[in-house]
Amino acid sequence: MTISAVKDLTKDITLEKFLMMPETKPALEFLAGDIIQKPMSKGRHSRLQGKLGSQINLVSESEKIAYAFPELRCSFGNRSIVPDIAVFTWEHIPFMANGEVPDRFEQSPDWVIEILSPEQKSNKVIGNILHCMEHGCKLGWFIDPDDLSILVFLCDRQPILMEKTDILPVLAGVELKLTVDDVFGWLRMA
Numbered sequence: 716m717t718i719s720a721v722k723d724l725t726k727d728i729t730l731e732k733f734l735m736m737p738e739t740k741p742a743l744e745f746l747a748g749d750i751i752q753k754p755m756s757k758g759r760h761s762r763l764q765g766k767l768g769s770q771i772n773l774v775s776e777s778e779k780i781a782y783a784f785p786e787l788r789c790s791f792g793n794r795s796i797v798p799d800i801a802v803f804t805w806e807h808i809p810f811m812a813n814g815e816v817p818d819r820f821e822q823s824p825d826w827v828i829e830i831l832s833p834e835q836k837s838n839k840v841i842g843n844i845l846h847c848m849e850h851g852c853k854l855g856w857f858i859d860p861d862d863l864s865i866l867v868f869l870c871d872r873q874p875i876l877m878e879k880t881d882i883l884p885v886l887a888g889v890e891l892k893l894t895v896d897d898v899f900g901w902l903r904m905a
Contacts, residue, residue, distance in 0.1 A: 728745075730795060733750070733795055739752070740755075741753045741755045741756075742788070742797040744797055745794060746794050748793075751839060753797060753835075754832045754834040754835055759860045759902055760799070760830050760832050762902060762904070763858060763860065763898065763901060763902070764800060764830055765785070766901045767901075768783040768784075768785050771802060774890045774891050775889045775891075779805040780804065780888045781803060781826075782802070782803055782805070784801045785799065785800055786799065788819075789801055789820045789824060789847075791821055791822050792846060794843070794846055796843045796846070798824065798827045798828065798843065800826075800827070801824035801827060802824055802827070802886065803824055804886060823846075823847045823851045823852045825851075825886055826854040826856075826885070827854075827855045828855070828856045829841075829844055829856070837857075840857065841857055841866070844868055848870065854869060854886055855867070855868035855869075856868075856883070860902070863895070863899050864877065864895065865898065867884060879895055879896050880895070881894060881895050883895065883898070
């Protein structure tokens with residue numbers, strides 16, 4: 716089914732009805748009544764997403780500090796988004812009674828990471844980060860592989876454009892020291 720066909724079938728849809736729809740690849744996002752399809756990941760995007768998520772989990776999972784979930788649907792505040800990486804502190808992961816991770820996350824991540832793809836509109840992606848920040852997220856990264864920069868969002872501060880040797884802020888307790896150059900250096904594999 717094409718995105719235009721989905722939009723035709725889902726005029727005046729609510730978040731609750733959207734969440735009952737079957738998942739698609741690539742994922743659909745619900746933005747207060749609008750349905751947007753995320754682009755399919757390509758090489759640079761996939762490399763940054765995989766490497767960054769694994770590095771965060773390497774330093775935070777065993778100590779039960781936080782966990783980075785790739786492509787996790789998060790539904791809250793009349794939106795259902797699928798950030799490239801949604802990092803939840805351990806105490807905010809809504810574990811089920813048996814200790815397993817649930818399928819549904821109905822809250823904002825503590826740290827949201829978005830990697831801009833060539834087909835994406837930057838303001839839509841930044842809009843999702845701002846929405847997370849308005850709903851309790853503590854940290855947001857907007858990674859632009861073409862510009863080799865990362866726009867950092869922190870609570871109650873203006874966004875900060877970080878480049879080259881700037882050390883990126885991470886969540887409290889996550890022992891990860893990365894510069895912007897470190898992140899984009901992961902793109903060079905040969």
